Amino acid sequence: MRILLLGTLCTLLLGCIDEPNVKLNEKNQGLVYCAEANPMTFNPQVTTTGSTIDLIANQLYDRLISIDPNTAEFKPELAESWGVSDDGTTITFFLRKGVQFHHTDYFTPSREMTADDVVFSFDRLFNVYNPYHFVGDATYPYFQSVGLDQLIQEIIKVDDYTVQFKLFNAESSFLSNLATDFAVITSKEYADILVAIENKSQFDNKPIGTGPYKFKQYLRDNLVRYHKNESYWKHPVAMSQLVFDITTNNTSRIAKMLTKECDVTAHPSASQLSVLSKRADIVVDKAENLNIGYWAFNTEKEPFDNSLVRKALAHSVDFKKILQAVFYGNGQVAKSYLPPASWAFSKQNNMPTYNPTLARKYLDMAGYKEGFEMTIWAMPVSRIYNPNARKMAELIQSDLKEIGVTAKIVEYEWNTFIERIGKHEHDSVLLGWVADTPDPDNFFSPLLSCTATFSDKNPANWCNPEFDLLLTKALDTTDIEERKAFYAQAQAMIIDQLPLVPIAHGMRFQASSKEVKGIDLKPFGGISLANARKQ
Amino acid sequence: MREYLFRRLSLLIFMLLTLTAFTFSLNYLFPGDAITNLSGQVNSSYAQSQALADKYKLEENIIVQYGAFVGRIFNGDWGYSLSSGQPVFEHILLLFPATIELCVYALAVAIMFGIPAGVIAAVFHKRWPDNIINSLTLMGFSIPIFWLALLLIMVFCLGLGLFPMSGRIDLLYEIEPLSHFILVDIIAQSFPYGGLAFIDALKHLALPTIVLAMYPTTVLIRFTRDSMLNVLEQNYIKTARAKGLNRRQLILHHALRNALLPVIKQIGLQFSTLLTLAMITEVIFSWPGVGRWLIESIYQRDYPAIQGGLLAVSVFVIFANMFAEFSHTLLNPISRNQAHGKI
Numbered sequence: 001m002r003i004l005l006l007g008t009l010c011t012l013l014l015g016c017i018d019e020p021n022v023k024l025n026e027k028n029q030g031l032v033y034c035a036e037a038n039p040m041t042f043n044p045q046v047t048t049t050g051s052t053i054d055l056i057a058n059q060l061y062d063r064l065i066s067i068d069p070n071t072a073e074f075k076p077e078l079a080e081s082w083g084v085s086d087d088g089t090t091i092t093f094f095l096r097k098g099v100q101f102h103h104t105d106y107f108t109p110s111r112e113m114t115a116d117d118v119v120f121s122f123d124r125l126f127n128v129y130n131p132y133h134f135v136g137d138a139t140y141p142y143f144q145s146v147g148l149d150q151l152i153q154e155i156i157k158v159d160d161y162t163v164q165f166k167l168f169n170a171e172s173s174f175l176s177n178l179a180t181d182f183a184v185i186t187s188k189e190y191a192d193i194l195v196a197i198e199n200k201s202q203f204d205n206k207p208i209g210t211g212p213y214k215f216k217q218y219l220r221d222n223l224v225r226y227h228k229n230e231s232y233w234k235h236p237v238a239m240s241q242l243v244f245d246i247t248t249n250n251t252s253r254i255a256k257m258l259t260k261e262c263d264v265t266a267h268p269s270a271s272q273l274s275v276l277s278k279r280a281d282i283v284v285d286k287a288e289n290l291n292i293g294y295w296a297f298n299t300e301k302e303p304f305d306n307s308l309v310r311k312a313l314a315h316s317v318d319f320k321k322i323l324q325a326v327f328y329g330n331g332q333v334a335k336s337y338l339p340p341a342s343w344a345f346s347k348q349n350n351m352p353t354y355n356p357t358l359a360r361k362y363l364d365m366a367g368y369k370e371g372f373e374m375t376i377w378a379m380p381v382s383r384i385y386n387p388n389a390r391k392m393a394e395l396i397q398s399d400l401k402e403i404g405v406t407a408k409i410v411e412y413e414w415n416t417f418i419e420r421i422g423k424h425e426h427d428s429v430l431l432g433w434v435a436d437t438p439d440p441d442n443f444f445s446p447l448l449s450c451t452a453t454f455s456d457k458n459p460a461n462w463c464n465p466e467f468d469l470l471l472t473k474a475l476d477t478t479d480i481e482e483r484k485a486f487y488a489q490a491q492a493m494i495i496d497q498l499p500l501v502p503i504a505h506g507m508r509f510q511a512s513s514k515e516v517k518g519i520d521l522k523p524f525g526g527i528s529l530a531n532a533r534k535q
Numbered sequence: 536m537r538e539y540l541f542r543r544l545s546l547l548i549f550m551l552l553t554l555t556a557f558t559f560s561l562n563y564l565f566p567g568d569a570i571t572n573l574s575g576q577v578n579s580s581y582a583q584s585q586a587l588a589d590k591y592k593l594e595e596n597i598i599v600q601y602g603a604f605v606g607r608i609f610n611g612d613w614g615y616s617l618s619s620g621q622p623v624f625e626h627i628l629l630l631f632p633a634t635i636e637l638c639v640y641a642l643a644v645a646i647m648f649g650i651p652a653g654v655i656a657a658v659f660h661k662r663w664p665d666n667i668i669n670s671l672t673l674m675g676f677s678i679p680i681f682w683l684a685l686l687l688i689m690v691f692c693l694g695l696g697l698f699p700m701s702g703r704i705d706l707l708y709e710i711e712p713l714s715h716f717i718l719v720d721i722i723a724q725s726f727p728y729g730g731l732a733f734i735d736a737l738k739h740l741a742l743p744t745i746v747l748a749m750y751p752t753t754v755l756i757r758f759t760r761d762s763m764l765n766v767l768e769q770n771y772i773k774t775a776r777a778k779g780l781n782r783r784q785l786i787l788h789h790a791l792r793n794a795l796l797p798v799i800k801q802i803g804l805q806f807s808t809l810l811t812l813a814m815i816t817e818v819i820f821s822w823p824g825v826g827r828w829l830i831e832s833i834y835q836r837d838y839p840a841i842q843g844g845l846l847a848v849s850v851f852v853i854f855a856n857m858f859a860e861f862s863h864t865l866l867n868p869i870s871r872n873q874a875h876g877k878i
Contacts, residue, residue, distance in 0.1 A: 032706055219629075220621070255692070259699055259700050261700065413831075416618060
């Protein structure tokens with residue numbers, strides 16, 4: 001009897017397994033991307049954090065125009081074409097027809113994308129009367145730090161498919177700023193509905209865009225789930241599902257690649273690349289990238305307001321050793337603030353070199369013969385420009401001990417970290433920047449201008465009117481040679497004043513399963529999974 | 536029996552009071568503003584912080600504040616997490632089932648293997664099965680579970696590729712969270728993805744369960760063995776043997792029930808250790824439970840979350856202990872005569 005019972009049970013269980021499954025295929029049509037941090041928001045307009053932009057910008061949204069990574073020319077996206085007036089102050093965009101916003105369980109659009117949506121998206125950033133302007137503390141770090149709010153005079157809807165931007169003055173980087181991952185087009189219809197039901201904060205948490213994937217689910221510390229946008233205007237999307245597996249630990253991400261729990265992983269650390277490249281079923285891509293990893297000082301705080309102290313600190317650290325230990329030969333020593341691949345790069349001859357005696361002399365001159373105590377904030381995630389900030393901080397710590405400076409390493413969870421850096425709670429911080437456009441201004445205005453200080457972006461807390469004037473002059477002209485000259489002066493000034501010490505430019509790595517195709521590494525901006533497919 | 540129940544319940548209430556008082560005092564002991572620790576609202580405007588002070592009765596004396604705190608706890612208003620901005624109570628509701636699920640499976644495995652092994656060891660006292668079980672137990676008892684976990688991951692996940700190393704289920708399977716118990720949910724949705732999701736969930740469960748079950752299994756083996764040996768020494772067993780009962784009848788009908796009584800109590804007591812170990816297991820296997828969340832919150836200095844997590848875990852442990860004691864009493868008439876409650 002017992003055997004009979006057992007037998008029946010077994011058949012029953014097996015019955016479940018052997019059932020022909022229609023949905024089995026669906027699993028293989030999904031892609032798991034192992035990401036290094038939780039998204040801070042689902043609206044790229046309100047953040048500049050790279051780990052968040054990677055997850056949301058190119059997946060959920062589209063911009064008016066984009067920049068071709070190979071030719072560095074502008075490409076039409078939601079705008080089919082555009083024209084710039086002779087004086088450069090009026091830019092007219094002619095929008096694409098038939099673009100649908102996402103159909104989700106929380107919003108069903110009744111109309112296509114029109115000029116209203118474009119006007120609304122940019123109006124939110126600059127117009128204090130826009131009902132959404134103050135949602136989420138009214139911080140639009142990118143736009144504020146590059147001063148777009150001071151530049152745009154008016155955004156006019158000419159007709160349903162034509163939008164005109166009127167500027168106060170011509171600026172050479174305007175179009176490339178509109179091509180960044182932050183300048184996305186959001187739905188006005190959705191915004192109006194949320195105003196009506198008095199739930200405006202949902203706008204940035206449950207996103208509606210026009211991009212290749214649409215939002216489905218977000219579980220903090222666990223996953224972000226997108227479904228494919230069946231009516232994507234650009235091309236059919238191959239993956240039915242896109243899941244971001246949030247794995248903050250570097251080693252776990254590598255291990256998950258090995259166990260095939262991830263199809264693609266962000267920023268595999270250089271020390272573990274050899275493990276991955278041994279496997280035949282894993283492909284490691286390597287690409288040059290416009291970025292800079294730096295060590296920034298809080299120049300408003302004592303003793304870092306003294307440039308001699310900053311010089312002393314810069315000369316006390318052996319960056320060559322750091323590059324070996326942290327980048328494993330996969331980074332370039334910084335020879336200026338800009339990476340060599342940028343067209344405005346000018347090599348600086350007086351880059352600080354490792355020289356403890358000189359460092360001691362500077363400290364002496366500054367009146368800190370006895371040394372002092374300071375904090376080094378090390379970011380907890382691995383980014384292109386700094387794969388292991390913790391290790392770097394430890395090396396710097398031991399070098400600083402040589403000149404009598406006692407450093408304490410401070411670590412926080414990534415999003416908290418960014419927030420506190422924005423409030424300038426640090427003494428010094430190891431951070432970096434990945435370019436959003438090939439335009440060199442992207443390295444300067446969002447990071448080191450005075451407006452950046454006010455919008456919580458400037459990690460050096462450095463506001464130098466002379467420097468700002470150089471940046472403005474460089475933007476006022478469209479002549480490449482003139483701009484080059486201004487940026488060369490700006491770079492020289494950074495090395496002279498050292499609000500931050502440029503350390504290195506990293507290479508962008510990405511590990512993916514062999515069957516995953518169509519994910520290209522761009523030299524700037526966030527990752528795009530629109531064309532991802534499995535073969 | 537009524538008096539017994541009354542005493543146990545009053546003990547429970549007293550315990551809960553002490554616990555809430557401790558949790559409440561954390562608001563003042565943690566660094567930062569008490570108001571931020573209580574509510575989880577940072578940088579609130581003047582009007583907002585006035586409203587909060589009003590809500591949390593910060594102007595009143597400490598007893599009134601505590602009263603308001605307990606009231607909020609019962610209403611499910613546990614403040615907002617600093618890092619996510621979501622209500623803490625919602626996080627706990629979402630995450631606790633995953634932890635309980637893991638603990639229950641681990642305990643089930645421990646009972647399934649621990650008790651029979653203990654009985655076998657006692658029955659074959661000082662012979663080879665006893666020796667083998669004893670030495671294995673000692674080994675299992677001494678292995679730190681984080682090391683065991685990493686070892687299993689090395690061999691079965693990275694080496695052989697048999698099991699996944701993180702999470703509850705392959706993320707591409709979309710399971711509607713009804714009860715938040717993953718296996719229950721899959722069964723309730725009548726095996727989506729042709730049963731593959733169920734098998735996948737079992738695979739995800741395997742290693743964490745084994746790791747977590749290791750410690751309670753060894754404890755149960757030792758306990759069952761000792762208690763069984765004790766019972767076998769009793770006179771009534773000797774009498775039964777003298778009357779000519781065979782070994783099987785003797786063990787199954789006479790010794791086992793009495794030997795298991797202290798073991799049942801022990802199972803309840805294991806729950807607090809189990810929850811602590813579950814936190815370690817959750818971190819290593821990225822199991823989305825309350826333990827991993829709590830540790831993450833500590834790392835992020837998310838005080839409202841730490842507070843809520845501690846409270847939830849301790850309340851659960853207290854209730855589990857109480858439950859074990861009740862069931863022990865129901866099965867064992869002798870302990871009902873104990874007049875005073877014990878923890």
